[in-house]
Amino acid sequence: MIEVYKKLSIKKGYQYLLLKIAAFLLLAFITDFISGSILRSFYFKQTSGWEYRTKYSIDGTRADVLIFGASRAQQQYNPLYFEERLHQSCYNVGRDGEPFFYYYAVLKAVLKRYTPKIIILDIENGVFKESQDSYDRMSILLPFYKSHPEMRSIIELRSPFEKLKLQSQIYPFNSMLFKIAIGNTEMNKKRNQDIKGYVELRRVLDEPIRTVDFLKNKYAIDSNKVNFYRSFIKDCKQANVKLYIVCSPYFIHAVGTDISMTIAKEIAGENNIDFVDFAKDEIFLNNSKLFDDTVHINVAGSKIFSNKLIDTMILKNKIF
Amino acid sequence: MIFTSIVFALFFLIVAILYYSLPCKHRWILLLVSSIFFYMYSIPAYILVASFIILITFYAAIKIEKAKVSEKAMQFYIAAITANVGILVFCKYSNFFSSSVFDSINFARQKLFHNTEIWNNTLLIKVVAPLGISYITFQAIGYLIEIKRGNHYAEKNLGHFSTFLLFFPKIIAGPVERAHHFLPQLQQIKKFDFDKIIIGLQQILWGLFKKLVIADRLSIYVSAVLGNAENHSAISLIAAVIFYVFQMYADFSGYTDMALGFAKILGFDLMQNFNRPLLSKSVTEFWRKWHISLSTWFADYFYTPLAIAKRDWGNWSIVYAFFTTFIVLGFWHGANWTFLIFGTLQGLILTIEFFTRKIRKNIRKKVPMFLNNMAGITFTIGYFALSLIFFRANSVSDALIIIKKIFTSRESGIYIENPSIMLFCIFGILFLSIVECKKEYFNHLFTFSNNKYWLIRNGYYCLLLMIILIAGVFDGGEFIYFQF
DSSP states (O other), X not given: OHHHHHHHHHHTSHHHHHHHHHHHHHHHHHHHHHHHHHHHHHHTTOOSSHHHHHHIIIIIOOOSEEEEOSHXXXXXXXXXXXXXXXXXXXXXXXXXXXXXXXXXXXXXXXXXXXXXXXXEEEOOTTTTBXXXXXXXXXXXXXXXTTTOGGGHHHHGGGOTTHHHHTXXXXXXXXXXXXXXXXXXXXXHHHHOOEEXXXXXXXXXXXXXXXXXXXXXXXXXXXXXXXXXXXXXXXXXXXXXXXXXXXXXXXSEEEESOOHHHHHHHHHHHHTTOEEEEOTTOHHHHTOGGGEEETTXXXXXXXXXXXXHHHHHHHHHHOOO | OOTTSHHHHHHHHHHHHHHHHSOGGGHHHHHHHHHHHHHHTTOTTHHHHHHHHHHHHHHHHHHHHHOSSHHHHHHHHHHHHHHHHHHHHHHHHHHHHHHXXXXXXXXXXXXXXXXXXXXXXXXXXXXXXXXTHHHHHHHHHHHHHHHHHTSSOXXXXXXXXHHHHHOTTTTTTOOOOOHHXXXXXXXXXXXXXXXXXXXXXHHHHHHHHIIIIIIHHHHHHHHHHHTTGGGSOHHHHHHHHHHHHHHHHHHHHHHHHHHHHHHHHTTOOOOOOOSOGGGOSSHHHHHHHSSHHHHHHHIIIIIHHHHHHTGGGTHHHHHHHHHHHHHHHHHHTOSSHHHHHHHHHHHHHHHHHHHTHHHHHHHHHHSXXXXXXXXXXXXXXXXXXXXXXXXXXXXXXXXXXXXXHHHHOOOOSOOOXXXXXXXHHHHHHHHHHHHHHHHHHOXXXXXXXXXXXXXXXXXXXXXXXXXXHHHOOTTOOOOGGGGO
16 A cells, blocks of 8 residues: 555656646647648638738739838838829728838838838827827737748837747747638728728818927837838838838827827938928818828828829829 | 746756755745745745745734733734734825725815815825735734634744745645645655646646636737726627636636646645636525635634624624625735725625525526526526626726617627637637536536546646647736735
């Protein structure tokens, strides 16, 4: 009896625990690998939806003109007008809610594959604002970590342990299960009508213009974002891509200028990059009907804005 | 340093390895040092307040025990209780009280003297309540009461006593541990116990699942809707309020599971804090199963003495004790009128249930058990959800806006900005409900978590881990109960 007890004591000691944990980890590793591989396969097989658009922006498009930015890029620049008047293919790689890290990561992936002729970068108020949310939102780039080494340094900014977390094969697809499932069906094609990346906004704003005092609206600047902005300009210059930085219209009466916008203008000026500012354009400030809300123009506004921007580009450079 | 962070995982791994490497009699020193480090990790100055509470309580307890004259013991007892309550009130409630006084004065001046000039609260102090202050003081007060009652000996080792109050798995959000349950465990020789460690790891994984997959996922929807209630339909608000019940439960019980799991790995058994409260058939039963360590603390040191003191009032002594206890319990959660209303609502329903217990018992006999259970559970969750509107709101008017919209809004449709989030929310609630129902009603049947076959048992935990990786919210933030 004592012998049995002794054996049991040894059996259930440190080594036994380590062995059990190792066996569990092995099982977890196998499950993670198989599940992650299945998810990866279905992720890259998507044919519609936002994840598909991201995948196409990073790995698919070979358009001559690319439009970068967040919602104000995605929902305001209609590529069809650019194609018609510039006689160049165009794709809108903007993505709603994404911060500057996303634009720069996509640019790096694009420049690795080919060199577009023109890049339009939409800059919005608060683009360099310090916010943890901006880092969290980079999660949509996680599926590309493995296959795109050029993006890794940007993605790893999410957290000090991001590299460790990305050892898991499932983690890059965190929270994407249902999106991937839907993206592999025809549902999104019926639901989200995007025109070469552009998403139309159809509401009409019906409210008086409000005043925003940017002199009172101070916030901390994220140096990472400013550095990536500089790198964005530098990479475009090095690749001989014609870069336009644009501030699209707002339906607000601005007192002073937003700090991020001031920084963006200064850096563009230092690098001799064209900065086109529509924030105080009278056509838009006097017509709320061209807006969906105070910071997004609707489909009617988009037509006017896209054409005005093209006019400016042609006038400024006489390139087409 | 929150339990769900990788920093904490590394911290705990180092502590656990060192713990089992040290001789048994010195292990408490490591626990104390690591607990102090854990407590000081966010704001080091917090330790000064905690140290003050420890010293006052420790020496007062010894004096109370040694005092030969009961009046002298009473003096030490009152002084120590006053110091503990004073610190809690100062850190947590002083601004609330001074603001309430100034608001009342301004209101009276306006109504009585038509004076519209507003007096600003000049007594506002910039004080941030130290983390877990409510838990530390409550454990200290409970200890003093037990010493005074003669139910427990006064601890003579300051290190042991400090470890009791500062033990890192429970310091931030409980359980509200009792000295007679915890202190003897410090003196026991804790051999490496494989089974306990495995149980601890399983508890941590389940807690992690509840927090990351259920609570933080529901929080996205709840915040989007309740944070902007004026722009949402009644159906969306009802969905968000029900989701908040599950979020709250998954968040707090998930934290507790992890706390119990970490403690178990170190050889300690902490008090159970939850016993499937969402399957309660009445609010009275609910409070026996929800935040058990706090509700039993209130029952032992507040409710029972109050009810006994007023026993001449008959049934009304119970009503009096219910209301007083739950108003204080509500207020314990924070310095806001919303918490007072939350507590009052609990007191009200417990009183109603107390007076209708015979009628309900008779009805139960005539209704099939399944229907009876379903009705009881639905009512309990519904009532708790309603009271949680006050619990979550920043102000009473915010809560009333939500309630008004729920009952009067004619807008149709439910807010689903991202179908994926909604599907994850529903999946989380269903998974939790199935696990809880299985444990409550069918625990004797097939089990995955304790299956005798290694592959099935570990396959289940592997599945939990995979679901965490695929459906967990990794940037969700702190636990709800950290603020209390």
